[in-house]
Structure formats: structure tokens, C-alpha cells
Amino acid sequence: AWDSVKEGDRNFKEGKGTYPVARDHYLYALQYNPDNAALNYKLGVCYLFTDNKYEAINYLLRAYILDGEVSGDIHLLLGMAYQLILEFDKAMEQYNTHSSQLDPTEKQAYSKTLAKRFDECMNGKNLSRNPVRVIIQPLGEEVNSKYDDYNPLFAFNDTALFFTSRRPFGKAKRNKIDNKYNEDIYSSSLEGGMFQKAIRYDKPFNTENNDAVVGVANDGNTLVLYRGHIQGGDLQISSFIPEKNSWSRPRSVTGRLTSKDGETSACLSPDGKELYYVSRNSKLTLGGKDILFSTLDSKGKWIEPVNLGVTINSPYDEEGVFITPDNRYLYFASKGHTSMGGFDIFRSERKEDGSWSDPENLGYPLNTPDDEVFYITDQTGSHGYYSAIREGGSGSRDICKVVFLGSEKELVLKTEDQLVAGPDPGLTGFLIIPELRDLDNSLLLSGSVIDTTDGVVPIVAKMEFYDPSTGDRKALSISDTTGSYTVSLPEPMAYAIEINASGYLYYLDILDYSSVSGDEKMRKDFYLKKVEVGTKVVLDNIYFQTGKAILRPESEKALNQVLRFLENNPSMRLEISGHTDNTGSLRINQKLSRDRASAVVNYLVGKGIPQEMLESKGYADTQPIAKNSTVEGRTKNRRVEFKVLSK
Structure with a gap:
């Protein structure tokens, strides 16, 4: 130890x-x-x-x-x-x-x-x-890794996505600042609306130090690169050479745009005549890293940069500047303004006089108290992409796609006169429609999470409440050191609850509050079972194709519960075992049970669980938990379960 x-x-x-x-x-x-x-x-x-x-x-x-x-x-x-x-x-x-x-x-x-x-x-x-109506979806394993992936930028006509990754490659070096692997440039081609497996660029784009594509000209023929080994971080330009069908060796941008303090991200305007970039230049910044601006003069030279001013730049760091293809909106990340923690994404609109409007926080859940950076849009502006740490992602920082759903549709009411029934059919009246008001149907649930193995021991646990029909999470809470919790449930309905705590088996149940009113005070205590070596758990709702070891899609929810359990207990080792009834030959059942256990292990490893945490076994019909003489018994015996080998 x-x-x-x-x-x-x-x-x-x-x-x-x-x-x-x-x-x-x-x-x-x-x-x-x-x-x-x-x-x-x-x-x-x-x-x-x-x-x-x-x-x-x-x-x-x-x-x-x-x-x-x-x-x-x-x-x-x-x-x-x-x-x-x-x-x-x-x-x-x-x-x-x-x-x-x-x-x-x-x-x-x-x-x-x-x-x-x-x-x-x-x-x-x-x-x-006041959450915004938005869908946020990590791009998946073709693009993202368990390491930091960020800074997405589309190539010409959105044919591919450049991005920066800190995944190891070859004899990768770690950065002295945070001990993570150095940055490298990757790209994923976009074919039929699907991102393909990302590839790493060779020299001259990638070196043994930090490298990133931070800007792409609208015509796709100019790349702005970041090099982390020059003056603590500098910008370089590479141009496409059609006759050679290759890119030129990166060269430093004009000295007037750089400083000894270093520059990071950049963005060219659609016509390539304006450059927005982030700099630590102590002579020009208002505090931390700021967004600076330069334009090309009549001779094609960049003029002296200027600070975008206090409307855009805060006393804190700004990062990841991007201007939309229509040249109308400026997106950037900031630790200042109305950030809810770390970097948040903001948007500013260009006014008629060329100045910028006050930045608008894009809102929760797109922004969180963690870092959200490098927001861009596609050519159409219909979808956004940015870097964030999200539940359900591949690991650390992931590149995510953003789809804004817009405002919920309001009830459309007719304004013409409406007839009101009465005893005299010759009389009409005007019906005044009452103003619609939002009703608070939320429910308040409180209680304790307890371990009763050795007396009453309070547990700090993560509690998630889901809509069982859609799988959407509706509420989340965490119990405190006394085991107590209070959670607001959005409306009367049935909720699926999942509770996870380190060292305990996960807890699953359905709570039916469909007939409860918001005026009632509800209390519910939950009792968790401590994990011990040798503990066995039958995995309900794991389904395979008949006679095969191919998992059916409806198994994913139950498998992800095991995934979260292992993520909460990373020192634990489990045996995943397959079992059958006594129908058929022992040889066939032995292979089928072993293959089904392996399929579950492969799913979990594919989601990031280390192989050494798991082993698979097939027991055929040698460990029944019910009689094989009945249909019900045989159904129970056809199962997958896990056993705790060590913790």
C-alpha cells in the first residue's frame, strides 16, 4: 500500500x-x-x-x-x-x-x-x-478520445474538420505546464454527413512541441497555425500551392502582430482582410488574454493591431475567437462578463457603425461552470461546434455538436368574436379569454441515503431521476455528509431513479408520483448495499439476438448502468459471467454463455473501462438460480451477472 x-x-x-x-x-x-x-x-x-x-x-x-x-x-x-x-x-x-x-x-x-x-x-x-432549448451531442469516437480534444475548425466548404488533440502519438512528450501530452493537429473528413476516423498530420504541420490549426481562410487556401515552442506561443501562416498540391512550410506572421508574451487562437474574416486573434501582449491587453484586431492595408500588409475594447474584452482571459461566415456575429470564450465559472461562450453582433454589441452568454446547458471554449458554426450557421466536458463523452474535453431548438411554440389564440351559448339564441356575447399563466407543478422530494449494514451510516451519493419512457434526465441531486438530500422534480409523473456511491452497489427503482400534487411534502429514504468481494448481481434487461452473442440495442441502458458503477469504483475488478438454461447441448451452451459474457466485456472496454478491471466466464447451465422444469425458471437461468473479484 x-x-x-x-x-x-x-x-x-x-x-x-x-x-x-x-x-x-x-x-x-x-x-x-x-x-x-x-x-x-x-x-x-x-x-x-x-x-x-x-x-x-x-x-x-x-x-x-x-x-x-x-x-x-x-x-x-x-x-x-x-x-x-x-x-x-x-x-x-x-x-x-x-x-x-x-x-x-x-x-x-x-x-x-x-x-x-x-x-x-x-x-x-x-x-x-432559464435553460436554453438545445441539443448537445459529442461527436463520438471517430473524432474524440479519452484525452483532451478541442479547437474545431472546418476546412473549405465544410469538407473536413481540423481539431487539436492531446492524445499520445509515438514518443509523445508531456507539456511541462500541466504534464499532459503536447498538442497535435488532427482532421476528420465529413462524408455523407458522418465524420470519419480522425488522422494525425505529419510534418511540417506537427512537430514535437504544441501545434494547432487556429484559423482557416474562407477560400480554404490559407491556414493560421499555432506553434507552442516559439516565444511561448506564436502564430504562423501556411498557404496551399495548387501546382504542387501541397501546403507551404509555415512561416511567422508579421512581427507587428506578435509579441514576446505570445498569441494563441485566431480567425480570419470571410474576405480574408481582417484578423481577430487572442494575445497576451502586455502593451495592448486590458487584463489576461484579450482579442486583438488587424486589417490588411492597400499593399496587403497587416496594420498595427488594436484591442477590441472593453465591450468585448474583460479584465479576465478571453479565448477562441470566431467570426461567422456572414461576418455578422463574433463568438468567443471568456472567464469574465456573466460567466458561470471558467470559460463560457459569448456572442456579440456587429452594429451598423461597425462596433460590437454587449456580449450575450449563450446560456445553460451549453455553458456550465466548467470550461467551454472554441465555438464555431458551419457554413450555413445552422449548427455549432465547440469543446466541453460533458457527461456521456469520451473522456476529458470533447468536441460537441450544438443544435438550437428555438423557443417553445406558444398556444395560438383566435382574436375574433366568439359566440357564447345562452338561453336566447338571438343573443351573442364576447368571450374574454383569460391570460395563460405558467403553473408550478414541481414536486419537492427529500430524505436520506443510508447504509444499514453496520448501524445507520449516511452516504454521500449521486442521485439521478429519469423519464423511464425516454431516458431523459429530469433532475439530479447529491446527498450531503448526513446522507440528507432535497430535490425538485419538474412535474407529477413516474421517475426512474439511479443512485451511485463509491463502494456501494448502484440502486435502481421506479418512483410513481403521477398522482401527487405539488402541495404534498414527500419523503423517501434509500438504502444502499455495500460492495463486498464475492457479491453477485444479476444484470436485468440485457438482451441478445436469439441463439447468438450479439447484444440488442435495448440492452444499452442496463449496460451503461454497469459502466457508471465501474467509473465510480475504478479500483474494482469484476467477473462478467454468462449463464444458460439446460436446453440444448452442454458444449453449445458453454460457448454461447462464454461469448455473451465476452460481448458485455467488449462493450464496457469499448466505452473506456480498462480491460484489467474485467474478466469473462461462461458457465452454461452449471449455476442455475431457478428450476429448469418451468418456463419461468428457464427464463431466470438465462442471464448475465457480475461478481466482485476485488475492490
């Missing part, structure tokens, strides 16, 4: 890029020392800066309970974690607690940061109360 702690500490100190490796070592060590406050704290930090904010809260709270002085930033980190899961009131409470424990000098230094955090939380509360 101590060897695992040492190895974990080594990866922890090296930076965020190896936090996932450190986490796995810490989880192994935690099995032998679950009450070590420092170990729980480091696990919380690893989860906070990787992919599971709920687990971050779980371990950080555990660390604080074990040792209230485990670290001076424990309440700051808890505030950040709560903010990221939209628990803004809890986040502000933790930020206040952190502030109250600082000495006067520290408190004065922290006051600006605290004010910014509070502003973000208030922005988040306002934006999340």
Missing part, C-alpha cells in the same frame, strides 16, 4: 496530466487505510481536476470529517466542486467558510477572488433557471 502511495504522490506532483494515474494508485492504497485523511484529500483533488466532480465531493468531505485541518484549501476545493455540479448555494457557503478561516492579510488578497466566485454562482443560478 505504501508503494502505491509513493507512486501516487509522484504522479500527483507531476501535474494534472497524470492525476488519473495517481488516482488509481491512491484508490488501491485506500483499501488498506480508508480513514487516512490525506489520502482522501488527494483523491478528491484528482477527481476534481479530472472527470468526476461528485466523487471529488465524496472524498473531500470524507477528508474533512476525518481531519478538519487536513488542508487549508479544503473549503475552497469543496466550493469549486459544488459550483461545478450547479449546487451554487452550497458552493457559496464553502467559499465563505474558506474566507472566514483566512488571516486579515490573506483575506484581503482573497477578496477579489471570492467576489468573482460569488458573481459566477449568481450568474449560474440565473442562467440555470
Whole structure:
């Protein structure tokens, strides 16, 4: 265990890029020392800066309970974690607690940061109360990887998508700043509306340092590249040479556009005569990274750049600038303005006098308290693409497609006179239609999540409520350190609930609140079963084609429940086993049960679960759980189950 702690500490100190490796070592060590406050704290930090904010809260709270002085930033980190899961009131409470424990000098230094955090939380509360109607869909495994993928840019006529990835390739080097792999340029061709398997570019586009395509001219013949090894980050130009059917070697843009402080992203106007780019130029920026602007003069030279001004640039960082093909809208990411945390995407419209309107936050759920950057549109403007960390994605930061649905259709009412029935058929009246008002049909549910194995032990757990007919998530909550939770359900209906907590079997049930009114106070306690080595769970609703080991599409929901269980317990090893009834020969049933177990394992591995966490076995009809003499018994015996081998 101590060897695992040492190895974990080594990866922890090296930076965020190896936090996932450190986490796995810490989880192994935690099995032998679950009450070590420092170990729980480091696990919380690893989860906070990787992919599971709920687990971050779980371990950080555990660390604080074990040792209230485990670290001076424990309440700051808890505030950040709560903010990221939209628990803004809890986040502000933790930020206040952190502030109250600082000495006067520290408190004065922290006051600006605290004010910014509070502003973000208030922005988040306002934006999340009025979500925009939008579909956000990660582009899938053809484009995205378990590493950071971002900065999408369409090639000429939207025939392909350039993007930046931090996935390893060959003898890839790690960046000294965050210990993640250096940036490389990839592209995915678009054929028949489908993105194809991404390919990595060779030299001269990719080098051993950071490389990215950050701008594409409207005619497709000019690329603006980012090179991370020149003055901390610089912009270069590559032009297409038709007679050679190849691209020129990248060359630095004119010196007046660059600075020793470095430049990052850029965008050319549709006519190629304007350049918008992000720079750290301390002589021109208002604070952090700003968007600068330059135009071509009559000789085809770029003039001295200017700052786009305080309407666009905030005292904080801006990034990922993009101007639409019609030259009308400017999209960019900012940590300032009305951000709800990290970078949010904003849009500004060009006015008739050429100035820009006040930036508009694109709203939740497109924006979250995490970082959303590099928003672009296709040529038609009908779809957007940007980089974000989303549930259901491939891993870290993914490239997602955005479809705006517009406003919900309002009820159309006729305005002409309407006849009102009465005792005298000769009389008519004018019917005044009452004003339609939105009714609050939401339900408030509260209770506790408890482990009753050894007395009553409260559990910090993630609780998700779904529409069972569509699979759409309707509400989410997380229980606190006392096990208590309160959740607002949007309307009276039946809800499917899924509860996940580290070290416990996932909980599934249907709650029928279709006949409950919003005036009723509802309470429901949930009891979770701790995972022990040897625990077996039958996986209901796993379906195969008859006589084959091919999973049917309706199995996906149940398989994804197992996926989430494994993601919440990354140190666990499971045996996935297939079982049959006694119909047919033992030889055939043995092969079928083994192949079906393998199909489940392959599905989970394909979704990112490490192969070493799983093994598959086929037991044919040797482990029945019911009598094979009845139809019902044989149905129960045809099953897939998992057994916990280690935790």
C-alpha cells in the first residue's frame, strides 16, 4: 500500500496530466487505510481536476470529517466542486467558510477572488433557471478520445474538420505546464454527413512541441497555425500551392502582430482582410488574454493591431475567437462578463457603425461552470461546434455538436368574436379569454441515503431521476455528509431513479408520483448495499439476438448502468459471467454463455473501462438460480451477472 502511495504522490506532483494515474494508485492504497485523511484529500483533488466532480465531493468531505485541518484549501476545493455540479448555494457557503478561516492579510488578497466566485454562482443560478432549448451531442469516437480534444475548425466548404488533440502519438512528450501530452493537429473528413476516423498530420504541420490549426481562410487556401515552442506561443501562416498540391512550410506572421508574451487562437474574416486573434501582449491587453484586431492595408500588409475594447474584452482571459461566415456575429470564450465559472461562450453582433454589441452568454446547458471554449458554426450557421466536458463523452474535453431548438411554440389564440351559448339564441356575447399563466407543478422530494449494514451510516451519493419512457434526465441531486438530500422534480409523473456511491452497489427503482400534487411534502429514504468481494448481481434487461452473442440495442441502458458503477469504483475488478438454461447441448451452451459474457466485456472496454478491471466466464447451465422444469425458471437461468473479484 505504501508503494502505491509513493507512486501516487509522484504522479500527483507531476501535474494534472497524470492525476488519473495517481488516482488509481491512491484508490488501491485506500483499501488498506480508508480513514487516512490525506489520502482522501488527494483523491478528491484528482477527481476534481479530472472527470468526476461528485466523487471529488465524496472524498473531500470524507477528508474533512476525518481531519478538519487536513488542508487549508479544503473549503475552497469543496466550493469549486459544488459550483461545478450547479449546487451554487452550497458552493457559496464553502467559499465563505474558506474566507472566514483566512488571516486579515490573506483575506484581503482573497477578496477579489471570492467576489468573482460569488458573481459566477449568481450568474449560474440565473442562467440555470432559464435553460436554453438545445441539443448537445459529442461527436463520438471517430473524432474524440479519452484525452483532451478541442479547437474545431472546418476546412473549405465544410469538407473536413481540423481539431487539436492531446492524445499520445509515438514518443509523445508531456507539456511541462500541466504534464499532459503536447498538442497535435488532427482532421476528420465529413462524408455523407458522418465524420470519419480522425488522422494525425505529419510534418511540417506537427512537430514535437504544441501545434494547432487556429484559423482557416474562407477560400480554404490559407491556414493560421499555432506553434507552442516559439516565444511561448506564436502564430504562423501556411498557404496551399495548387501546382504542387501541397501546403507551404509555415512561416511567422508579421512581427507587428506578435509579441514576446505570445498569441494563441485566431480567425480570419470571410474576405480574408481582417484578423481577430487572442494575445497576451502586455502593451495592448486590458487584463489576461484579450482579442486583438488587424486589417490588411492597400499593399496587403497587416496594420498595427488594436484591442477590441472593453465591450468585448474583460479584465479576465478571453479565448477562441470566431467570426461567422456572414461576418455578422463574433463568438468567443471568456472567464469574465456573466460567466458561470471558467470559460463560457459569448456572442456579440456587429452594429451598423461597425462596433460590437454587449456580449450575450449563450446560456445553460451549453455553458456550465466548467470550461467551454472554441465555438464555431458551419457554413450555413445552422449548427455549432465547440469543446466541453460533458457527461456521456469520451473522456476529458470533447468536441460537441450544438443544435438550437428555438423557443417553445406558444398556444395560438383566435382574436375574433366568439359566440357564447345562452338561453336566447338571438343573443351573442364576447368571450374574454383569460391570460395563460405558467403553473408550478414541481414536486419537492427529500430524505436520506443510508447504509444499514453496520448501524445507520449516511452516504454521500449521486442521485439521478429519469423519464423511464425516454431516458431523459429530469433532475439530479447529491446527498450531503448526513446522507440528507432535497430535490425538485419538474412535474407529477413516474421517475426512474439511479443512485451511485463509491463502494456501494448502484440502486435502481421506479418512483410513481403521477398522482401527487405539488402541495404534498414527500419523503423517501434509500438504502444502499455495500460492495463486498464475492457479491453477485444479476444484470436485468440485457438482451441478445436469439441463439447468438450479439447484444440488442435495448440492452444499452442496463449496460451503461454497469459502466457508471465501474467509473465510480475504478479500483474494482469484476467477473462478467454468462449463464444458460439446460436446453440444448452442454458444449453449445458453454460457448454461447462464454461469448455473451465476452460481448458485455467488449462493450464496457469499448466505452473506456480498462480491460484489467474485467474478466469473462461462461458457465452454461452449471449455476442455475431457478428450476429448469418451468418456463419461468428457464427464463431466470438465462442471464448475465457480475461478481466482485476485488475492490
